[in-house]
Amino acid sequence: MTTLTFALLIAAGSVTAGLLGALTGLGGGIIVVPMLTLLFHVDMRYAVGASIVSVIGTSSGAAAAYVREGYTNVRVGILLEVATTTGALIGAALSGYMSTNALAILFGVVLLFTAARALKPRAEHAILTTPDKWASRLRLDSTYPTASGLQRYSVTRVPAGFVVMFAAGILSALLGIGSGIVKVLAMDQLMRLPFKVSTTTSNFMIGVTAAASAGVYLHLGYIDPVLAFPVMLGVLVGALVGARILTRAKVGWLRNLFTVIVVVMAVQMLYKGFTGGV
């Protein structure tokens, strides 16, 4: 395949990934690496390098819109970033010692987990209002805009959230993904932040976490310009278009389609990992 055909095909696939990621709210990063390794037979390390760069693009590109809505909890975000960036640096250093087969198996497991989360209907939890020891010491409690004005909320289980975020950082680096699902899970389910605050704060953190591992991968030679450019530009265009049509689109069937794609990719990644085909 010539570089031109290769770039065009990868760009088309990346636009689709970015579009689906934005429309389903599950992020496109999760299917970029399987697409590159399974369809285009790209080595896992190049795929991870290209994917992590595209994750920075979508996270930062979307951040401005969220910021204007006033949901991000900057204190929670920056505090947990200590955990995610440490995890990301360790994950990036570890990746050199892990076989691509092991990475493929880990990826398959994360894909299955993503599909399970996508199928689970989201239950809104009650907003906490009683301050927690760590939350008050670190002044993490805040307000967020609702239909009935500003609503106060408290944060709980900060140390547990910190530990899960450390794991999210390692996963993000090893697999070249944003780990948004794990981050939201930690903030929404464990720390009990309102869901909207969890998703926007997660997005704020994703770019920073990805930048930590991308810096290391740049030095390790995982980021190939010829492969990374169609991925980065494609995912970015897909995500921006997705964000524009989000309000008009019916996302129910799209979410199901995305889940099917994720499951198929999970099975193939696991198969390749176990048979040594990566």
Next chain:
Amino acid sequence: MTEPHGGVSDEEVEQIIGRLLQLGVLVAALVVLVGAALLLGRHGGAVASYAVFHTEPAALRSIAGIVRAAFSGDATGIVQFGLLLLILTPIVRVAFTLVAFVLQRDGTYIVVTAIVLVLLLFGLVFGGA
């Protein structure tokens, strides 16, 4: 960041940071696009294969090397420079968050944000461990 201190409100800071992030992504994407166009124009017919991993050439792995390659007009160097700008965008965001906490004289979060910034720069400049 809930209460305004030192003349800057949280909303203002967040607005500026949000715009800055979008601008960073836009500039990075444009640089990548220019490099990509040059690259495909010059080497579009070459055979692409990424099935076997062999690390990138040294010039595309260090910050100094990338800047040098980009300014000498090398197409892959320009793309890599654009990607470097993209990696820098969230790092600049953390730097601005640090400035905001300094303006608010928030000691705890000045330390927390500085740790994050040091970790990020450590990864980017030294390649981690």
